[in-house]
Amino acid sequence: MPLFDLPLSELESYSPEIPIPADLVPFWTETLAETRRHDLALDRTPYDNKLALIETEDLTYAGFGGTPVKAWLHRPAGVEGPLPTVVQYHGYSGGRGFPHATTTWAQAGYAHLVMDTRGQGWSAGGPSGTADWAPEAGVNHTPGFMTSGLSDPRHYYYRRVYADAVRLLDVALALPEVDASKIIVTGGSQGGGITIAAAALAALSDIPLVGAAPDVPFLCHIRRAVELTDRLPYAEITQYLAAWRDHAEQAYATLAYIDGAVLGRLATAPTLFSVALMDPICPPSTVFAAYHAYGADASDPVLDKEIRVYGHNGHEGGGPYQIDAQLDWFAERFASTS
Amino acid sequence: MPLFDLPLSELESYSPEIPIPADLVPFWTETLAETRRHDLALDRTPYDNKLALIETEDLTYAGFGGTPVKAWLHRPAGVEGPLPTVVQYHGYSGGRGFPHATTTWAQAGYAHLVMDTRGQGWSAGGPSGTADWAPEAGVNHTPGFMTSGLSDPRHYYYRRVYADAVRLLDVALALPEVDASKIIVTGGSQGGGITIAAAALAALSDIPLVGAAPDVPFLCHIRRAVELTDRLPYAEITQYLAAWRDHAEQAYATLAYIDGAVLGRLATAPTLFSVALMDPICPPSTVFAAYHAYGADASDPVLDKEIRVYGHNGHEGGGPYQIDAQLDWFAERFASTS
């Protein structure tokens, strides 16, 4: 059934109670503090992207545990800035790949940072990679990254990734080309999940963002997702719990720390979501759960939010239509910030 | 079997005899003449692509039968030219879509023309479309465009598309922003098939090209493709001939007029092909057949040719690696032309 989830009328007010770990904030505060104990160790190396209009640098910085994490920094060629800046996170399996492959926000005239996702990259390839250089990387898990470290939130893979993502915001703040008062975070699917996390953790870190734009975000209301879809990557969790049948409660307890419908409550930046009603990878109710939770626990709950609904799409979501909408929304946000 | 076609060692010299229609050249000469009898009727309208670095115009010109065909013209913002120019054709189901969706060659500093494919567009969507405004469009055929008009080469769909493609070269030559001595044609899959055809028909029209770069081209050695793959779009032909069991010989006779492994023999421009050895959509032997035939019947057979082989890829082919190779190859070609 293409419309396999709740009907739109119910989605529009779908706001389930999802248990929030008692120590959610301290967990992340400590995680970030621990990560920041490592020097940022930022390295900038010019990189020939072969594009005349865009200038690219190959960045390396210290992510979680001090692991060297890669990123691209794109800018309009010859422009020094400081510029409004878009920080982009990639979907599952991807990574920063080639510099010419992801330049939309630089084309739009902004500084554009693209984070590599540690351990991933197997759909993007490219000239280099970011290993998940963590001792826990080899714990027993199903193929993929979703279940790596599921038995302890401190060992869980996405703790490291989210910390990397925040650390890239630290990089942005450190770059003279970046106008620190004009940063937007964005990404699709896993990149959308990281976007929500980055927005929440930026708030915890008092990093101001002028917007967060997650598309068809993954990693939201995960327990429901596991019940609703048998498609990867959520199904990695099903596969794990089908074997280790007695680990389910601990697994869901761990996942609560990184769930976008939980963590996103802390976000404070305005937001533009997108969701697709026939998305079998990231079911729409899990996205709406995150959308409605977003910013709910900010001291000033976020009211400036919007979600674009694509009625006949699967996980490709809005595709170029959403890019078009974001081009407008980003321009407005950057313009309204003086 | 992933490597379902011939082994690479045989592919490297795979050069089958494919029957060439006796009137191949007159057929196309007349087709182009007939097309050019319609005024080019070029319309240029500025279009807000929302990208600061690139300027886009919405072009309309008279294609086959005078049908209005759409194209994007991208240029580095504020640059008048004349510029080296890349003309790009799209894959099956696609079309020009949104202007922000296909700008690589403008980013590289070139003028960049993107043709809409008549009747198609159902994977790209976008703000407008190019109808296949031909009386034959409604003849009996299987879903899709592959079998539309198969019983007569004059009514066959790709006759119209190829004529549109050449007419876009006429447009290029007419644009002051285009350096007429520096034009490369390119495209992937169907766009690769059109690229080969454009290279051949440009030769017939004495339009000089400095290169043709077809990626994993479709529409090559079609009879073998039908025998080798049950995947769409080649399988549209199978489906058609499974119903109209007595039309096979006529169908293959028609297809010979547009087959890249036949028509491409007439091309004269240097070429950079790509092929993927596990490509179930455009089997590698059909691509190699076209590669080896390419330019073979030019008065000066084309020797300046190269094919990049991707050993573990399906129809995605070289993806960003091939773009990377093309960025180099195009730059060299444009540089070597004074």
Added chain:
Amino acid sequence: MPLFDLPLSELESYSPEIPIPADLVPFWTETLAETRRHDLALDRTPYDNKLALIETEDLTYAGFGGTPVKAWLHRPAGVEGPLPTVVQYHGYSGGRGFPHATTTWAQAGYAHLVMDTRGQGWSAGGPSGTADWAPEAGVNHTPGFMTSGLSDPRHYYYRRVYADAVRLLDVALALPEVDASKIIVTGGSQGGGITIAAAALAALSDIPLVGAAPDVPFLCHIRRAVELTDRLPYAEITQYLAAWRDHAEQAYATLAYIDGAVLGRLATAPTLFSVALMDPICPPSTVFAAYHAYGADASDPVLDKEIRVYGHNGHEGGGPYQIDAQLDWFAERFASTS
């Protein structure tokens, strides 16, 4: 889930509110008037069907826009009539095919008309075809016919097909072999959708029918169908709206003009429906929606109606069991008309 739709107990009273275009009747009245402005141009040519018991003629008549449409006329060999007559429409992808392929109603002793479906035929093949000779045939659409002209009801493919279907009733009335007081329309799947339309439009045209027998009809409550099934041909619409994401409301507005659960409200003839509860192509709720709407807006709402429910079948529906039921029902209807 085999029983993926509503349970039978709910289906039996499933009668959703579906918006009716304000100009539904004028739209069709004008369409038929426009069609009838073309001379019927009926051509009858004897055709050797190679069957001793049945005599076949190859008919051609002017359908929508004057396009020549093909049909078979079968009769018991050597019988002049006038005879009770069955007019049959074919399922999607089919067409009239070979004359020996569809003769049930002639075997039963009736005159039997079989309409070719313009543009289709790719599952039937056969000695000839009916092109969709309309200028709009080439507008952008997904493979298949479901989305051809979706942006304007006047250009939509099924407007032409339904007009052809009514015009074949005009042919029937013009044939001396047909007893004009004893005509039944029938067909399965797309043929069922056309049957409902023919019954409605016959009523608009004051053509008396003694029955309409749609089996597992397609083209009913289309918006719900698109939400319920990912199977072709309904999925052609999904595919279209997945690309042109902003066309949905116009598309559904167009579809309302040809939806069997809308148009069928105008029918006046008694009816025998069939439905299959595990039908993933034409979901049972869409059929029941049409069944309950059928004849509801006739001046004399149709009460003489029946639906055969096949509990364990997919789109094959009742198959030979339904033919058996129709053989009885048709005989009764023809007998009760003096």
Added chain:
Amino acid sequence: MPLFDLPLSELESYSPEIPIPADLVPFWTETLAETRRHDLALDRTPYDNKLALIETEDLTYAGFGGTPVKAWLHRPAGVEGPLPTVVQYHGYSGGRGFPHATTTWAQAGYAHLVMDTRGQGWSAGGPSGTADWAPEAGVNHTPGFMTSGLSDPRHYYYRRVYADAVRLLDVALALPEVDASKIIVTGGSQGGGITIAAAALAALSDIPLVGAAPDVPFLCHIRRAVELTDRLPYAEITQYLAAWRDHAEQAYATLAYIDGAVLGRLATAPTLFSVALMDPICPPSTVFAAYHAYGADASDPVLDKEIRVYGHNGHEGGGPYQIDAQLDWFAERFASTS
């Protein structure tokens, strides 16, 4: 790969050595003798087929082991005959079903016998069935009939079916409506396999046939089929031998007695085969093996043979095109016999 088997040029002379059981002829001679020891016990009951042009009787006769086997006898209504006669056998899963479902040869003016296949019928349904009333029916086997009794040719399912098929020829000879000098046997898929067997066993029984017309026959060169296709029903054998890994040699020894490429060598009637080059159910080489073997061991090897090749079809084969060809071929054969 659609053309997964040998190329046509090799198929045209594909005539493999297949071991012939030493006692093939005595095995079948004794089987038929044993079957004929049971009285034919023919019962004829008029049956209302609801078709005015065709008269049907419900036949019951004693098949193998005396089991009551069902058949339909159709005739042009009101015609006594004796008539040229077509005896038809059904495809796997089918059976005689409803009388209105299979009447082509009666429509053509012939007497038309349709055999029910014992134990089967699950795709046809219908008013009655023929149980496989044999003690061996319950021996261990995979789902389906292909492996029932595989460990002993005397217990194998198709021994019983082939005997039933010959016994229906005995019935034909006993019917006054049948012109015994004008009988053709035919059928598709399993029905094609039975047709070949009936032609061979008719020769052993001195029953004259004027033709045998197997379409895309199943049950031919079975060992090769098992190696070439993973589709049912051949795959029932694979499944059986995947479990009982030590039974393969005995299984193939049993199958040799009923293999159409073995047994068909004994046939003497002229033949019209059909084959489809993309048939994944009955691979073309297995059909060609049977075609070339057909009649090879007749005292007068059969030279009057023809095979229609459908190049782009799967197991549907020639469909209505082959019926069309058979209508001609049958008429010629019947005409040439005085």
Added chain:
Amino acid sequence: MPLFDLPLSELESYSPEIPIPADLVPFWTETLAETRRHDLALDRTPYDNKLALIETEDLTYAGFGGTPVKAWLHRPAGVEGPLPTVVQYHGYSGGRGFPHATTTWAQAGYAHLVMDTRGQGWSAGGPSGTADWAPEAGVNHTPGFMTSGLSDPRHYYYRRVYADAVRLLDVALALPEVDASKIIVTGGSQGGGITIAAAALAALSDIPLVGAAPDVPFLCHIRRAVELTDRLPYAEITQYLAAWRDHAEQAYATLAYIDGAVLGRLATAPTLFSVALMDPICPPSTVFAAYHAYGADASDPVLDKEIRVYGHNGHEGGGPYQIDAQLDWFAERFASTS
């Protein structure tokens, strides 16, 4: 949707009304009486299982209709007993196979009887088989055993299997190595369905059992299962009723006699069930229906019951976790019986 059935909270009290045949008890009483009229004809033959720790005998006994049924008897090598005893029934397609393949309960120190399932074995293979030596075995049915004899409960396949299962309990009582006061029945899937039946019919026969342990049982609340799943073997019923469209009510009337959610009401032994919430073969609601019905109609309704729920598993259910739980539960049950 992985969690395609009711949510756990509803399953925990899911207790549907399922019609109980009026003559359920007499039907089975007579079936068992009739079966027992045949002498047990127990044959014990030592069999070399090649395992030093376990001694195996090849048993043959008279099942339903006197058919010789096979079983393995395993014991700890050199131990005479009498021993606590586990009687195991196999899943669909399986059978007793090789003696070394199923020895868990002998390893645990018990006598262990393993019944062969008549006619089956095609996933196990092995040195011998048990034919379904019944005259009704050849009645028309879809491939497999689920629909064999569906038109009459007396001819239905599982009547014979359940009688065989009870007869193996008679064998157990007759063996000096078995402690008749310590017998547990168990099995998974079809073996779970037979386990429930054996528990019910043991109660009818006054055979005391100390436990019944069905895992993910098949053959429960069958009508609902047919509506919920399109997976084999339940889908054999769908396939049957899709052809014989008028047999549904009789079919379900037959199935009621062997449905575990009906027959299990008669059971009296304590029970340990297991169920998997993502089981597409034996949907969880059908298992819960049986669980809640189990023992409900015993003079002393069974209260000593437990069900292990596996939240993320398909039909593999608890696998080794459930074995682990059974090792404990069986040991407790055996210990608590003095």
Added chain:
Amino acid sequence: MPLFDLPLSELESYSPEIPIPADLVPFWTETLAETRRHDLALDRTPYDNKLALIETEDLTYAGFGGTPVKAWLHRPAGVEGPLPTVVQYHGYSGGRGFPHATTTWAQAGYAHLVMDTRGQGWSAGGPSGTADWAPEAGVNHTPGFMTSGLSDPRHYYYRRVYADAVRLLDVALALPEVDASKIIVTGGSQGGGITIAAAALAALSDIPLVGAAPDVPFLCHIRRAVELTDRLPYAEITQYLAAWRDHAEQAYATLAYIDGAVLGRLATAPTLFSVALMDPICPPSTVFAAYHAYGADASDPVLDKEIRVYGHNGHEGGGPYQIDAQLDWFAERFASTS
């Protein structure tokens, strides 16, 4: 095509030239030396397996890099030995799981060691796991273990696993319950690949084995496997090289160090292989390549070798038939060693 690989007649002599790394022996000699620099750190803890006949201990020992690796030690209850001993390695995704799940060789009267596979276990679950506690575990790779560390043989995952496997032989030699002159290694699929490696590396370490019994071994002639099958886990390599298109030569260079058709040349123990001709996971030619290479480079090339061929099986191979054959072969080998 079920028989998709070479025909048996060719397989029987299929012995391709596969490049052997020049430093193969030093690579492994150093790897083992480095591994043995860590103390064996053997820990033995009694474990309640709940089986009366078998006694189990939970072993932990230092594998590659000193990582603690888990294993089960099973013995016939109450028997001290020294006993002939079977060391078993598991298939991909598995691991030692529950102790009751893998006891065949203990049932046969032997000491039975079962190695846990580091990082894996996601199809077995169980009470504990062995993490792949290596710094390289987090390098970029596709989901699964096949491509972890592919860019350097020293970082490749299977280097660690093979070293663990040899280290378990060291454990065996250290156990008083083990008769060091009577050790056989065995396993299926990945366990078969590890078996071949263990046999080769045991030879390098002068550990005497009386036999090696790999079933349908994985990790053999890997380059050919990648070309022949698109099934996991070999397809993990395809997926990796489809992204990192320029890594293929390095990847295959790495794989050569662990390829069973390369490394197995060094083995000296007699061997019993098995292979399945329809195995799409481990294609038969890759197994035959390893079989023919096995022991070819021993100072005394291994002549005592045998391969059981299963003609109709997929990756399940011989299943219980092969166990049956191994029970005999192991008993003979153990008996012939005094």
